[in-house]
Amino acid sequence: MMRGGADEAQMSKIQESLKQTLKSQSTNKNSMKQYSEVNKKLANGLEVSLNVIVDLSKILKNYHVFLDEIQDLLGSMDTMYADDADSIDELKKLTDKAISKLNSSFGEQLDDIAKTYKKNNMDSSQLDDLKKFLNENVDPDAADEKSRKSLSFQTS
Numbered sequence: 001m002m003r004g005g006a007d008e009a010q011m012s013k014i015q016e017s018l019k020q021t022l023k024s025q026s027t028n029k030n031s032m033k034q035y036s037e038v039n040k041k042l043a044n045g046l047e048v049s050l051n052v053i054v055d056l057s058k059i060l061k062n063y064h065v066f067l068d069e070i071q072d073l074l075g076s077m078d079t080m081y082a083d084d085a086d087s088i089d090e091l092k093k094l095t096d097k098a099i100s101k102l103n104s105s106f107g108e109q110l111d112d113i114a115k116t117y118k119k120n121n122m123d124s125s126q127l128d129d130l131k132k133f134l135n136e137n138v139d140p141d142a143a144d145e146k147s148r149k150s151l152s153f154q155t156s
Contacts, residue, residue: 046113050106050110050130053102053106054130054133056102057099057102057103057106057133057134060095060098060099060102061099063095064092064095064096064099067088067091067092067095068092070088071088071089071092074088103134106130106134107131107134110127110130110131110134113127114127114128114131
């Protein structure tokens with residue numbers, strides 16, 4: 001009879017342990033779902049941010065083309081003042097610097113994101129496309145050495 005009581009006590013302990021394990025697994029599963037939702041929202045926000053930066057870069061590049069056209073137009077006018085040419089050149093330089101700074105910052109962010117993607121064996125092809133876009137739209141005369149370096153993928 002004594003043995004039956006010990007077996008029942010041991011079975012009761014095992015059952016209680018199983019209940020606790022199942023409860024813990026359920027809690028962990030709910031936490032995972034919540035973290036997964038937050039991660040999905042952050043990923044969507046990141047994608048929107050990346051697209052905004054790409055669009056802004058395109059706008060600045062178009063603005064630069066517009067300034068080129070204005071400069072050409074003013075250059076063809078006989079009544080142009082020397083100061084006007086300097087002002088347009090200054091606007092172009094400032095625009096080039098803004099594009100370079102934006103591309104540099106964006107490139108550094110892409111490098112950090114790419115490292116995380118590669119560390120977690122995630123597809124980084126979209127990041128590669130964005131990086132390619134940046135490299136194609138950098139004015140080598142305007143980009144300083146730091147900007148050019150940041151635009152090469154750092155996969156190590």
